[in-house]
Amino acid sequence: MxxxxxxxxxxxxxxxxxxxxxxxxxxxxxxxxxxxxxxxxxxxxxxxxxxxxxxxxxxxxxxxxxxxxxxxxxxxxxxxxxxxxxxxxxxxxxxxxxxxxxxxxxxxxxxxxxxxxxxxxxxxxxxxxxxxxxxxxxxxxxxxxxxxxxESAPLFTQKIFIKEEGDGVVKRVIYIDRMDNDTKDMKDVTVEEFDQGRLARIITSLDGKWEDGSWWLINGAVYEISKKTKEVGLLFKFDRQALRLNLRSEDIENVNREPDEMGIKELLSLIRLKERLGESPGELxxxxxxxxxxxxxxxxxxxxxxxxxxxxxxxxxxxxxxxxxxxxxxxxxxxxxxxxxxxxxxxxxxxxxxxxxxxxxxxxxxxxxxxxxxx
Known part of the structure; x- marks a missing residue:
């Protein structure tokens, strides 16, 4: 050796x-x-x-x-x-x-x-x-x-509030009164759309659902707010209308979860979601x-x-x-x-x-x- x-x-x-x-x-x-x-x-x-x-x-x-x-x-x-x-x-x-x-x-x-x-x-x-x-x-x-x-395991998620921002200005606010946790069916949906910080349109819907990878509003109406008089006028009613929302059904469940309860992939997914909504995900x-x-x-x-x-x-x-x-x-x-x-x-x-x-x-x-x- x-x-x-x-x-x-x-x-x-x-x-x-x-x-x-x-x-x-x-x-x-x-x-x-x-x-x-x-x-x-x-x-x-x-x-x-x-x-x-x-x-x-x-x-x-x-x-x-x-x-x-x-x-x-x-x-x-x-x-x-x-x-x-x-x-x-x-x-x-x-x-x-x-x-x-x-x-x-x-x-x-x-x-x-x-x-x-x-x-x-x-x-x-x-x-x-x-x-x-x-x-x-x-x-x-x-x-x-x-x-x-x-507490009993909830069948519904109530009072869901989603705010979309861009360049530090609110673009859209979505309020969902109740959503079924299994079917993702929604009740009493209100969408407020803003133009340069001014409330321009309001969309209301009795029902909504997640279907074929998209959100749909059912039995609703679109209202426009006059820029001069601030009066609210009905534009049209609809039986079914697509809701442009950068959220998947599972994203809504993750929004309120604590970071400690998520892995790195889930954290990154939530960060991307917050960024799409215009929110600052600094803490995440x-x-x-x-x-x-x-x-x-x-x-x-x-x-x-x-x-x-x-x-x-x-x-x-x-x-x-x-x-x-x-x-x-x-x-x-x-x-x-x-x-x-x-x-x-x-x-x-x-x-x-x-x-x-x-x-x-x-x-x-x-x-x-x-x-x-x-x-």
Missing amino acids: KINDVFSLKVRVLDRYILGELKSPFFFGLVAFTTILVAGGLLFQMADLIIQKGVSVGIVIRLFVYYMPRLVVFTIPMSCLLASLLGFGKLSANSEIVALKSAGLSFQRIVRPVTVAAFFISIVAFIINESVVPLSERAAANVMKYEVLR WMAFHLRLAVPWACLIFAILGAALGSRPQRASSGVGFGFSVIIIFVYYVIMSFSKALGENGSLPPAMAAWVANLVFLAISLLLCSRANRLG
Whole structure:
């Protein structure tokens, strides 16, 4: 066996050893941080449902299970940070980092297995956040609505209000008093059309329906408002007339859904719908880009924790845990601030969603560069 082959084999063994040092702190952090979040809020909500509202324990347990995926996705980046911080802190305290550098390994090479593992953890976090969390959030909302609050499943959607805008000016307002959730048949439809901000026409219809991929108004009339006298005059009546509406039947159901209950494709579909209606989907764009950005905090925190943990000063697991909480707190403060800027249009949502990641990535790379020079 060649010397290079022996060296490569030893390095692969080293990679497994480093990952082994991080495995226990990672799962400890996952349990600890999740427990803190549960005890800090969710547990009190569940207890309130049982004691104050008399909800059965079975329903509360189901709610608890449905809320867990969101909490786990939230705590995975924290666990990556804690695992790297404690794992590399232990290696540094035992002078193993110094020994590895003396053997000719750079810090970037030492941290490589952590980077690769964190990359795959980020992908897993993204998949959970994209596939599991929307379903669990939807299930939790349904349990709260139909089992806790004891509302009956609605057969109709009532009081639907749709506003179409263009160049910041209202073009059309559509009001649907009631729509059957199964057949999409409508009752009492009113359409107001505007011309340069002035109400120009009103269309009323007793009925409407979704048929062959189009909206139709049944038994209605069209009225015109005089530009000079403001009087309303009947233009004509109709038995059946097409309603130009950039909405599919399922779009109306999605308009009122929460972003947390939708996957990326559904979010993007709703964003396109809002844009067609002339509305500003700033908050939805922000939710879309955050869905992409947040999972990669796992990778960034893993690198940051490795750089911080490799410092010569030894810290206990309690100090490391507290340090992780502080870093996470600063990260989410920056994210909350940039999110607000993205939602109000001060920053492009794509940029605002990644600000916290970019800040901490820059800090991580700087600390890695310093760690490579030390020892």
